[in-house]
Amino acid sequence: MAKHDTPLLDQLESGPWPSFVSDLKRQAEIRAKNEEGVEFQIPADSCDDLLGILELSFKHGRTHWKHGGIVGVFGYGGGVIGRYSDQPEMFPGVEAFHTMRVNQPAGKYYNTEYLRSIMKLWDFRGSGVTNMHGSTGDIILLGTTTPQLEEIFYELTHNLNQDLGGSGSNLRTPSDCLGSSRCEYSCYDTQALCHFLTNEYQDELHRPAFPYKFKFKFDGCPNCCVASIARADMSFIGTWKDQIRIDQDAVNKYVEKDPAYPANAGAHKGRDWGPFDIEKEVTDLCPTQCMKWDGKKLHIDDSNCTRCMHCINVMPRALKIGKETGCSILVGAKAPILDGAQMGSLLAPFVPVNPDNDYEEVTEIIESIWDWWMEEGKNRERLGELIMRQGFQKLLEVTGIDPMPQQVEHPRTNPYIFWKEEEVPGGFERDIKEYRKYHQR
Amino acid sequence: MAFISSGYDPNNPMENRITDIGPRNYEDFYPPVIAKNKGKWSHHEILEPGVLVHVADSGDEVYTVRVGGARLMSTSLVNEICDIADKHCDGYVRFTTRNNVEFMVDSKDKLEPLKNELSSRKFDGGSYKFPIGGTGAGVTNIVHTQGWIHCHTPATDASGTVKATMDELFDDFQDMKLPAQLRVSMACCLNMCGAVHCSDIAILGYHRKPPMLDHEYLDKVCEIPLAIASCPTAAVKPAKVKLEDGTEVKSVEVKNERCMYCGNCYTMCPSMPLADTEGDGIVLMAGGKVSNRISHPKFSKVVVAFLPNEMPRWPQMTKAIRQMVDAYSKGANKYERLGEWAERIGWEKFFEVCELDFTHHLIDDFRQQAYNTWRQSSQFKF
Numbered sequence: 001m002a003k004h005d006t007p008l009l010d011q012l013e014s015g016p017w018p019s020f021v022s023d024l025k026r027q028a029e030i031r032a033k034n035e036e037g038v039e040f041q042i043p044a045d046s047c048d049d050l051l052g053i054l055e056l057s058f059k060h061g062r063t064h065w066k067h068g069g070i071v072g073v074f075g076y077g078g079g080v081i082g083r084y085s086d087q088p089e090m091f092p093g094v095e096a097f098h099t100m101r102v103n104q105p106a107g108k109y110y111n112t113e114y115l116r117s118i119m120k121l122w123d124f125r126g127s128g129v130t131n132m133h134g135s136t137g138d139i140i141l142l143g144t145t146t147p148q149l150e151e152i153f154y155e156l157t158h159n160l161n162q163d164l165g166g167s168g169s170n171l172r173t174p175s176d177c178l179g180s181s182r183c184e185y186s187c188y189d190t191q192a193l194c195h196f197l198t199n200e201y202q203d204e205l206h207r208p209a210f211p212y213k214f215k216f217k218f219d220g221c222p223n224c225c226v227a228s229i230a231r232a233d234m235s236f237i238g239t240w241k242d243q244i245r246i247d248q249d250a251v252n253k254y255v256e257k258d259p260a261y262p263a264n265a266g267a268h269k270g271r272d273w274g275p276f277d278i279e280k281e282v283t284d285l286c287p288t289q290c291m292k293w294d295g296k297k298l299h300i301d302d303s304n305c306t307r308c309m310h311c312i313n314v315m316p317r318a319l320k321i322g323k324e325t326g327c328s329i330l331v332g333a334k335a336p337i338l339d340g341a342q343m344g345s346l347l348a349p350f351v352p353v354n355p356d357n358d359y360e361e362v363t364e365i366i367e368s369i370w371d372w373w374m375e376e377g378k379n380r381e382r383l384g385e386l387i388m389r390q391g392f393q394k395l396l397e398v399t400g401i402d403p404m405p406q407q408v409e410h411p412r413t414n415p416y417i418f419w420k421e422e423e424v425p426g427g428f429e430r431d432i433k434e435y436r437k438y439h440q441r
Numbered sequence: 442m443a444f445i446s447s448g449y450d451p452n453n454p455m456e457n458r459i460t461d462i463g464p465r466n467y468e469d470f471y472p473p474v475i476a477k478n479k480g481k482w483s484h485h486e487i488l489e490p491g492v493l494v495h496v497a498d499s500g501d502e503v504y505t506v507r508v509g510g511a512r513l514m515s516t517s518l519v520n521e522i523c524d525i526a527d528k529h530c531d532g533y534v535r536f537t538t539r540n541n542v543e544f545m546v547d548s549k550d551k552l553e554p555l556k557n558e559l560s561s562r563k564f565d566g567g568s569y570k571f572p573i574g575g576t577g578a579g580v581t582n583i584v585h586t587q588g589w590i591h592c593h594t595p596a597t598d599a600s601g602t603v604k605a606t607m608d609e610l611f612d613d614f615q616d617m618k619l620p621a622q623l624r625v626s627m628a629c630c631l632n633m634c635g636a637v638h639c640s641d642i643a644i645l646g647y648h649r650k651p652p653m654l655d656h657e658y659l660d661k662v663c664e665i666p667l668a669i670a671s672c673p674t675a676a677v678k679p680a681k682v683k684l685e686d687g688t689e690v691k692s693v694e695v696k697n698e699r700c701m702y703c704g705n706c707y708t709m710c711p712s713m714p715l716a717d718t719e720g721d722g723i724v725l726m727a728g729g730k731v732s733n734r735i736s737h738p739k740f741s742k743v744v745v746a747f748l749p750n751e752m753p754r755w756p757q758m759t760k761a762i763r764q765m766v767d768a769y770s771k772g773a774n775k776y777e778r779l780g781e782w783a784e785r786i787g788w789e790k791f792f793e794v795c796e797l798d799f800t801h802h803l804i805d806d807f808r809q810q811a812y813n814t815w816r817q818s819s820q821f822k823f
Contacts, residue, residue: 008753011602013566015608020511020600022564028513039445047515050590057589057598058544058752061718065593067711068663074454099591103464108536110470112523114532119516119523128516132536134636135586140511142591154449165464177538181467181475182495182503184482191467194527202461221734226538229738230731231636237733242668264776266487267577273775285776287735310735310776317484337703338673340810343639343738380671396807 002028003045004052008059024051027128038123042093042145048125049093050143052348053085071098073145073153077208078147079164095120096145097127101138101165103198106191107178109135117160125152137175137213138165163202168379169212171204176242177225184316185309186220187238187325188353194218196359197366204370211377211386214370221321222309228333229344233383234366236332240322241350243302244311250318251298254278264314282311326352329365330383331395342384347395349406365399372398450725470531471480474503474547476746490615491573492552505545505553508559508571509607509614512540513590513600518570521562521698525571529555539624541575564679575738577617580610585627588632588646591750594704596646596721596785598749602758603627608646609759609776610766620773620782623766624730636731641779642762643726643741652713653699657681660738671709701807723748723758728780728791729766739780742788746802761797768794787822 002025012021027049031040043049055066069082088095101120114433116138122128127143134140138215144152156162165173174197176185179190197216198205204214217228222239230236253261255278262269263276278298283291291311298318300311312319329351330344351361369383372395377386387395396403405411421428468476478497485495493505497719522542526534529551535543539684559571575581583606586592588599606625613619626640630648657776659665669677676699682692693713695706702720706713715721725748729741730739744765748757772794773782783791793798805811 010502011753012604013564013568015567015604016572016611017571017604017607017614018509018511018570019564019566019604020513021604022566023511023513023515023518024567027517027676030517040442043442054590054598058601061721061750061752062716063589063593063595065589065591067593068708073460075460078803089781099592105470107470108535108538109467109472109475110534112526112532112534113520113536114465114470116597119519123516130514130516130519131512132510132514132519132540132542133512133585137538137634150449150451151447154447157462158448158457161462161463162465163460163462166698168453173537173785174509178535180480180482180506181471181672182479184495186480186482188481197466199463202463206461207516224731224733227636227639227731228637229733230729255678260485264577265485267617267622268775270578271491281775286737308733308735313734315603335628335636335638337632337705340807341638341740342602343740354553379667410730 003048004055006051008056009055014222027372031128041125041148046093046143049091053094071149073149076206078170078206081167088103092139100141101167103163103165103173104137105131106176106194107181123157126216136172140174166205169208169314171201172213172215174198174216175226177220183220184270185321187321188327189238190218190220193353193359194356208308212380213380222307228329230333232333236327239307239328240325242322242324244300244322245320246298247318248297254318261317265316282314285310326350332387334382334384340383346407348401359367368399472545474501475706487577490617503545503547503568504549504641505543506555506559506573507541507543507575508573510540510542525558539584541582564786574615577615578619578621580613580623583607583625584635586629588629594707596648597723599627599629601753602644602755605754605759606762609763619770621776621778638741638743639729639731639738642765645724645726647724647772648702648704648715648721650717651695651697652706652715655712656690656692658686659712663712665693667711668693668706671705674698674701693810722750725761728783730778732779736781743803744797745799765795789822
């Protein structure tokens with residue numbers, strides 16, 4: 001028997017898409033029966049009360065979670081988010097219901113032994129409810145009490161060799177696409193770089209020393225499957241400098257409609273779009289018009305290619321990314337709070353991604369940006385906002401990166417250039433008396 | 442419920458403390474076929490909706506079955522995922538950025554039993570536990586935020602709106618008949634924990650009433666200067682307020698006409714709550730993307746200024762989304778993303794073919810950037 005009636009939530013059990021309501025109800029039942037004899041360290045009816053409080057929100061159209069609450073584990077300033085119910089008498093099982101962020105492995109591959117051990121810990125010391133995964137990338141353990149926080153942290157670090165992720169004004173848990181582990185488009189090993197930087201910057205991740213949050217995201221190619229360009233203060237997008245590699249025989253297979261060579265790797269199989277037409281579907285859609293099909297061979301003028309990935313996506317068996325690969329670094333993306341949304345702006349067009357020197361070219365840029373932002377950033381000012389306030393030119397100055405036309409869509413449309421005094425011969429100090437000798441008042 | 446210690450000693454928190462060890466090493470979790478062929482993949486193909494094959498230079502193949510997940514998952518459901526992975530995938534599984542789950546096998550003959558197992562599992566309420574799909578030119582899973590299940594600032598629920606939307610778009614999750622991929626995202630307030638501002642279709646929770654002021658407690662629980670500084674439009678000012686009992690307290694006042702209901706003040710000061718049954722609801726945005734393919738990444742644009750919260754299934758919201766998806770599916774060229782299609786036909790036509798009202802709320806009036814969205818041309822369509 002369910003503890004609370006949930007007539008509104010019950011209507012979310014029907015329909016084909018996985019119902020979180022059905023899942024929570026089953027979990028509530030499993031906890032109530034407790035056939036495995038778990039010595040629950042937080043109320044056994046936490047899932048019942050979670051359903052109850054959610055039903056109340058569905059009735060009221062308002063949340064019933066209180067604001068914040070400063071809880072955490074000793075020595076860390078992030079990884080735990082305090083949460084308390086505003087109806088503790090009605091729903092005692094979720095009176096304190098804190099979140100723990102567990103740093104996910106790069107690429108989000110798991111073995112079941114590890115996953116089961118996390119779930120076992122969470123049944124024992126938490127609500128048994130998770131997010132797989134949170135928006136930033138962590139495994140989210142949703143709902144436990146304050147005394148359990150240190151216990152969970154102890155078990156994670158001692159028994160599971162696992163640390164917490166970031167929250168607050170920290171480096172947030174970095175995340176990546178699956179990269180070269182299973183994708184032929186990947187221009188660098190996203191997992192290796194993500195894992196390296198996560199470990200390199202553990203102090204920044206756990207101890208808040210920044211003006212506000214800071215996010216890294218790693219996309220292996222310009223298709224941007226992890227949306228780094230929209231939601232990372234620094235996005236690392238794979239790219240290449242040399243030529244797209246063409247297998248002309250394979251191009252012809254696409255043109256001949258060989259069934260083993262479906263356009264766009266078969267992504268459009270659900271509708272009859274007519275026979276594949278290389279000019280209509282590839283060369284005509286090239287944003288720079290740098291390709292030509294002469295009936296036998298495909299020609300690409302790589303010096304005019306902007307690496308948008310379209311032709312490679314359409315004919316993955318015939319066209320491959322170049323061999324001289326690295327990443328472009330874009331900076332300043334953020335959601336609209338406060339001054340409106342920003343997308344990442346291109347700072348460094350090509351940076352080598354080199355594990356042999358501990359990614360020195362990458363870390364140099366990161367650290368010069370952090371030095372500037374920590375010195376100049378106001379409380380709760382994201383990097384993108386600091387760049388807006390002090391200027392892109394300042395960003396180039398602090399990173400030592402040369403200005404280049406690749407960094408802009410077009411040059412400025414106003415001539416209000418703030419010249420530096422040293423840039424103007426003779427400087428700004430002048431003698432008005434000398435001037436007046438030749439110019440009457 | 443006896444307290445059981447992990448071994449942690451609260452009197453000696455630093456004893457044997459382990460910190461800063463980071464995440465587990467990804468290499469421990471690669472299935473053998475992935476470990477062997479990493480960096481040496483030749484090409485891939487989507488065999489059918491939700492099923493991919495990746496072929497390595499070595500000739501090795503890995504078959505992936507992608508299934509949707511609700512993001513909010515119980516430990517028992519994750520354990521069930523583990524059972525399936527143990528039975529079919531040598532104990533390995535992965536999750537995607539968009540809350541899908543991927544089961545991988547190293548030969549084609551293992552595919553059918555895995556697919557059958559996944560499709561056969563249903564919740565008691567009738568929904569699929571592991572619907573196969575989410576690939577290619579279709580709708581993939583929705584990335585979303587917490588909503589009423591766990592957050593203090595939401596203007597709507599996340600899991601509920603997502604369930605209602607994915608039920609509506611389920612056919613397109615299990616098919617690949619759209620002109621290109623269609624990515625739907627959901628954020629339950631302006632903080633946008635998910636990147637909804639660059640999605641083909643974005644569902645956004647939005648408050649419409651300025652904060653209430655709990656004067657009696659405000660100075661006791663908040664740093665007033667921080668609350669003032671938090672306001673992007675300088676609507677929050679310091680004020681002295683007389684309570685009903687005559688006591689004068691330090692507090693703040695809010696210039697209502699300057700407030701854009703972002704809730705930033707509430708984040709800094711719990712005595713300024715915004716949530717309201719009638720005030721809160723849904724904004725729909727459309728036409729954004731993050732991929733650099735063909736055209737540049739784009740921001741989503743506001744196409745429906747407000748829809749009320751209609752629990753439990755938000756019918757006006759799902760109807761408007763359906764109208765957009767249908768019009769896009771009918772009108773766009775192959776490979777064209779929703780935003781590219783809208784720009785090609787013109788936004789004036791977008792509203793016409795999607796049968797959405799264009800209201801004054803949709804014309805930008807927020808700062809300098811507004812100008813860039815007005816039409817500086819005599820070219821337009823009647």
